[in-house]
Amino acid sequence: MATISMGKAMNDATASAVPAAAAPPRAEPALVPPPPSFWRAYRVAIWSAVVLALFVLGWEWGLRALGVPKYFIPTLSEIGVEFLRAYERMDLVHHTVITTFEVLVGFALGALLGMAMGYVLGMSPTAEKVLSPYILALQIAPKVAFAPLFVLWFGFSVEAKMSVAILVAVLVVFFPIMVNVLGAVRAVDPAMINLARTFSATRWQIFWKIEFPASMPALFSGLRIGSTLAVIGVTVGELVGGINRGLGFLLLSGETQGAPLVFLAILVLTVIGIVAYCAVILAERSVLHYMPRRDFGKPNS
Amino acid sequence: MIRLQFDRVTKSFAPQRRGGEGVTAIADVDVRVEDGEVVALIGPSGCGKSTLLNLASGLDRPTRGRVFVDGAEVTGPNSHVAFMLQRDLLLPWRSILDNVTFGQEIQHVEKARRREVARKLLDKYHLGEFVDHYPHQLSGGMRQRAALARTMAMDPDVVLMDEPFSALDAQTKMVLQQDLARTLFEEKKTAFLITHDLVEAIALADRILVMSRRPGRIVREIRVDLPDRDNPMVRRQRNEMGSLIAELMSLLDIGHGDHLDG
Numbered sequence: 001m002a003t004i005s006m007g008k009a010m011n012d013a014t015a016s017a018v019p020a021a022a023a024p025p026r027a028e029p030a031l032v033p034p035p036p037s038f039w040r041a042y043r044v045a046i047w048s049a050v051v052l053a054l055f056v057l058g059w060e061w062g063l064r065a066l067g068v069p070k071y072f073i074p075t076l077s078e079i080g081v082e083f084l085r086a087y088e089r090m091d092l093v094h095h096t097v098i099t100t101f102e103v104l105v106g107f108a109l110g111a112l113l114g115m116a117m118g119y120v121l122g123m124s125p126t127a128e129k130v131l132s133p134y135i136l137a138l139q140i141a142p143k144v145a146f147a148p149l150f151v152l153w154f155g156f157s158v159e160a161k162m163s164v165a166i167l168v169a170v171l172v173v174f175f176p177i178m179v180n181v182l183g184a185v186r187a188v189d190p191a192m193i194n195l196a197r198t199f200s201a202t203r204w205q206i207f208w209k210i211e212f213p214a215s216m217p218a219l220f221s222g223l224r225i226g227s228t229l230a231v232i233g234v235t236v237g238e239l240v241g242g243i244n245r246g247l248g249f250l251l252l253s254g255e256t257q258g259a260p261l262v263f264l265a266i267l268v269l270t271v272i273g274i275v276a277y278c279a280v281i282l283a284e285r286s287v288l289h290y291m292p293r294r295d296f297g298k299p300n301s
Numbered sequence: 302m303i304r305l306q307f308d309r310v311t312k313s314f315a316p317q318r319r320g321g322e323g324v325t326a327i328a329d330v331d332v333r334v335e336d337g338e339v340v341a342l343i344g345p346s347g348c349g350k351s352t353l354l355n356l357a358s359g360l361d362r363p364t365r366g367r368v369f370v371d372g373a374e375v376t377g378p379n380s381h382v383a384f385m386l387q388r389d390l391l392l393p394w395r396s397i398l399d400n401v402t403f404g405q406e407i408q409h410v411e412k413a414r415r416r417e418v419a420r421k422l423l424d425k426y427h428l429g430e431f432v433d434h435y436p437h438q439l440s441g442g443m444r445q446r447a448a449l450a451r452t453m454a455m456d457p458d459v460v461l462m463d464e465p466f467s468a469l470d471a472q473t474k475m476v477l478q479q480d481l482a483r484t485l486f487e488e489k490k491t492a493f494l495i496t497h498d499l500v501e502a503i504a505l506a507d508r509i510l511v512m513s514r515r516p517g518r519i520v521r522e523i524r525v526d527l528p529d530r531d532n533p534m535v536r537r538q539r540n541e542m543g544s545l546i547a548e549l550m551s552l553l554d555i556g557h558g559d560h561l562d563g
């Protein structure tokens with residue numbers, strides 16, 4: 001590496017020349033900062049442990065000490081007891097599987113539709129300009145509010161109610177992904193496209209070899225948002241559909257059976273969301289392995 | 302044999318908005334570049350140098366006049382020319398090897414074949430160890446060398462370069478100029494090099510064309526007539542350098558209360 005060695009040699013030359021002339025070599029160790037104290041090195045870990053302990057203790061004993069009644073907010077141990085009860089007597093696993101299925105299908109369909117629409121609009125600026133007011137309006141509209149309409153469409157069978165939950169999820173997942181993909185395709189460096197054109201690339205090659213891979217970071221930040229929204233969409237769809245399966249059913253049952261069941265269902269929904277989010281992150285790491293770590297999730301950086 | 306020819310080429314751009322004014326970037330440009338010749342083009346910024354290159358590469362069509370490469374009129378992108386710009390434009394999601402094979406891949410060159418070509422070039426440009434690295438892991442000079450390899454991998458008849466080294470630091474630049482000059486000389490490539498670095502123009506070219514302010518016309522042609530076209534480091538040190546630079550400076554109106562970026 002002629003370039004590198006040349007640069008390095010020059011740096012070394014200046015680095016060794018200056019201190020020798022300015023100060024005796026003995027003074028040099030003082031320039032090295034001392035190692036951080038125990039407290040500075042581990043302060044994040046220490047604070048995390050303290051906050052976690054306060055959180056658990058406060059929830060378990062603080063609430064009761066403050067006189068918050070059980071039907072208002074249950075303690076952690078009450079939720080634990082409820083978990084065992086729901087597991088043994090209420091078929092918690094079955095409900096969890098149903099809801100997880102809806103989340104997965106809703107997320108996958110919403111993501112595919114969002115990507116398809118994003119790429120199509122990204123590649124045809126005229127269509128995007130013409131359609132942008134409608135897209136904006138739909139983006140602002142509260143998508144979950146369409147749930148009653150879907151109930152109307154599908155009817156009242158179990159499958160119909162699952163479809164309602166899935167469709168609400170599709171609708172909420174669709175937009176962030178479409179908008180991210182669209183923006184990314186639009187932001188592709190025109191010079192890169194020109195470079196491909198000088199190699200006589202076809203429109204299709206430009207899409208597959210430049211626009212599509214260039215959109216990956218933005219697509220993944222859309223998918224991350226989508227993975228959490230899918231859980232919200234499914235939950236609303238189940239609640240509105242009045243389903244008798246799924247975690248939404250447990251939530252509704254909680255209205256009569258007490259706060260612990262509500263908290264338990266929320267907890268499981270949260271776990272489903274976290275798992276989905278982590279799955280997206282793992283996929284992102286393997287697809288975007290070429291990027292410097294700090295750029296993760298920032299579109300087009 | 303004439304490799305690249307601009308035949309009374311004029312390029313005007315339509316106004317950006319209705320009622321705005323159009324721009325004539327270049328007017329009546331006549332240039333002939335012979336086989337194996339390296340021609341440098343200098344001129345004030347905004348005078349239409351890049352426009353000229355876009356016409357040669359087929360990215361854009363002239364308003365009047367015609368452009369020929371290897372005797373055939375340029376009507377669109379074609380495999381006779383290859384482009385190298387100031388920015389390396391490496392694709393961040395491709396390894397260095399896959400970046401170098403990019404052009405051949407588009408032209409459906411067989412995989413084993415294009416990899417072989419790319420590896421050879423990368424070895425030659427001292428990037429042999431970095432084939433599996435990604436662009437962000439390389440320094441600016443190394444990235445630009447990869448871009449040079451990508452350009453040469455197309456085995457073009459004419460190499461078009463638009464200020465290819467202007468973003469590099471002075472030492473890196475000299476090393477890359479050396480690599481480029483040697484390749485052009487050894488492979489007997491024809492090159493059309495835009496630069497704003499007068500020393501670079503003299504060190505690398507057989508001939509220097511000087512363009513006027515917009516609308517750009519070729520106002521002067523200077524034959525460099527120095528030995529060592531394959532060794533710019535040696536050429537840089539020649540005594541004739543000073544007077545050639547002075548001549549170019551006066552042509553470009555530098556040092557007369559006016560400057561290059563006018």
Ligand SMILES: Nc1ncnc2c1ncn2[C@@H]1O[C@H](COP(=O)(O)OP(=O)(O)O)[C@@H](O)[C@H]1O
Binds near residue numbers: 346348349350353
């Ligand atoms: N696509 C375009 N549309 C309108 N004007 C352009 C376009 N490309 C270049 N120009 C104009 O043409 C002139 C020459 O540009 P350019 O060839 O990039 O100059 P240079 O490379 O010599 O600095 C500039 O005034 C620029 O604004």
Ligand SMILES: [Mg+2]
Binds near residue numbers: 350352
């Ligand atoms: Mg330019």
